[in-house]
Amino acid sequence: MSTDPPVGIHDLNFATTSLVLTHDELARHTGANPAKYRHGIGQTSMSIPAADEDIVTLAANAAAPVIGRHGTDGIRTLLFATESGIDQSKAAGVYVHRLLGLHRNVRVVELKQACYGATAALQLARALVLTDPDQQVLVLASDIARYDLDSPGEATQGAAAAALLIAARPAIAVLNTPSGLYTRDVMDFWRPTYRSTPLVDGKKSVDTYLEALTATWHDYRARGGLPFEKLRALCYHQPFTRMAHKAHHHLLKTVGTTPTSQAVIEAIGATTGYNEAIGNSYTASVHLALASLLDSDAPLDGETIGLFSYGSGSVAEFLTATVVPGYRTALRTGAHRRGITDRTPLTYDAYRALHGRLLPTDGREHLLPHQTDGTYRLAGVNAHQRLYTATPDRSSQAPCEDQYDEPRRNEVRAAHSREATGHERLAQHGRPGFPPTRSG
Numbered sequence: 001m002s003t004d005p006p007v008g009i010h011d012l013n014f015a016t017t018s019l020v021l022t023h024d025e026l027a028r029h030t031g032a033n034p035a036k037y038r039h040g041i042g043q044t045s046m047s048i049p050a051a052d053e054d055i056v057t058l059a060a061n062a063a064a065p066v067i068g069r070h071g072t073d074g075i076r077t078l079l080f081a082t083e084s085g086i087d088q089s090k091a092a093g094v095y096v097h098r099l100l101g102l103h104r105n106v107r108v109v110e111l112k113q114a115c116y117g118a119t120a121a122l123q124l125a126r127a128l129v130l131t132d133p134d135q136q137v138l139v140l141a142s143d144i145a146r147y148d149l150d151s152p153g154e155a156t157q158g159a160a161a162a163a164l165l166i167a168a169r170p171a172i173a174v175l176n177t178p179s180g181l182y183t184r185d186v187m188d189f190w191r192p193t194y195r196s197t198p199l200v201d202g203k204k205s206v207d208t209y210l211e212a213l214t215a216t217w218h219d220y221r222a223r224g225g226l227p228f229e230k231l232r233a234l235c236y237h238q239p240f241t242r243m244a245h246k247a248h249h250h251l252l253k254t255v256g257t258t259p260t261s262q263a264v265i266e267a268i269g270a271t272t273g274y275n276e277a278i279g280n281s282y283t284a285s286v287h288l289a290l291a292s293l294l295d296s297d298a299p300l301d302g303e304t305i306g307l308f309s310y311g312s313g314s315v316a317e318f319l320t321a322t323v324v325p326g327y328r329t330a331l332r333t334g335a336h337r338r339g340i341t342d343r344t345p346l347t348y349d350a351y352r353a354l355h356g357r358l359l360p361t362d363g364r365e366h367l368l369p370h371q372t373d374g375t376y377r378l379a380g381v382n383a384h385q386r387l388y389t390a391t392p393d394r395s396s397q398a399p400c401e402d403q404y405d406e407p408r409r410n411e412v413r414a415a416h417s418r419e420a421t422g423h424e425r426l427a428q429h430g431r432p433g434f435p436p437t438r439s440g
């Protein structure tokens, strides 16, 4: 009999961008039938990052409330999973470490394997907590899914970050063993380091996703995993939410059950709400599915949930989590919903202008317009360095400057004061360049 304490998700919060493009607005300009987006791929809108939002600001915004509730003392490791990396060497989590005011005695590392990276992070976190149940691991999954304009992938963009605090005796869900694993070298979706958008074979990616689902399920069962009937619901990686429908239909056939629409809806219906509105958030997507399920009306105390994580390329894992009785008191349902409803809708033209924007690479100082509604923002770049700040009027929540050395602190203060002048201008003229529309 194991004496290990249960380990799992003690807190879960996500943050998305300040801007959104609806699929109706997209359809008006691409000429696609809106029903294709709504029903064919199962999306209603997609989060679009503002000029001063990136994977670091999204992750810091997701993690700050977790730190606000639990403090920093227990955290010994920060694992940052992303496939939208901003540096070939430095881990994005190191910026977040400073922005959140984490202790110096913390290890920080970045993990990558397409959308699968955060699941590897969860398993590493679980193992670390088992070696010392007094320590906690902050897992951050943060991504911006950005495809070429006018490509088939364009309608499946999105962006979000999920923050998961992994601890012994968790308040929300226990991560179980065994899990089912699968890796196969396949070119279904990839992004060479010289490209800002991925190359993708859409049809192949759907097929390899389903192939990996079957394989992980068989491995999970062969290792003593629960029979299918014991799983109350399934959270799939959702590059677009229709994919979860396809996946569950496929799994029902794999386990020898006749797939019906009702069986699919019962298993996944409550998991798609957030992803329908946010779009693909790569590493965060399966956790947004879990958040959507937990935040729903479904009573889940003591229930076991299946989670399927797929990262193109490809690596996949099927695992389960058992919801802790009383979990609702630890949820952040209101904040999650506000994060979605409070986004500012973009016109198609404004979206295209934002899409084409890349950070200057000339090494000179460039300050960015203040567009984000989040606490943390990318104020600009200078000397090939990203300058992150906390929004001045929210800085009481944001211990961001504490760990700057003096020259860097002065640099950021200077950026703040230039930014304050920009704010005054914005107060008179509104957000620069992005006429919002409520028509979508």
Ligand code: HMG
Pocket: 033, 035, 036, 037, 039, 040, 041, 083, 113, 114, 115, 116, 152, 153, 154, 155, 156, 189, 200, 201, 202, 203, 205, 206, 209, 237, 238, 239, 240, 243, 280, 282, 310, 311, 312
């Ligand atoms: P497409 O060419 O835009 O769409 O590509 P389509 O023509 O295949 O239509 C899509 C669906 O809409 C079809 O349904 C149509 O019938 C339906 P299906 O046959 O698939 O069931 N449809 C309509 N439905 C109702 N009313 C209508 C109508 N018209 C058509 N009027 C595709 C779609 C997903 C391939 C494309 O968007 C794409 O390439 N996306 C990016 C790749 C992707 O998301 N792949 C998913 C699996 S791989 C994965 O999950 C990993 C990933 O997250 C990356 C990572 O791991 O890092 C992507």
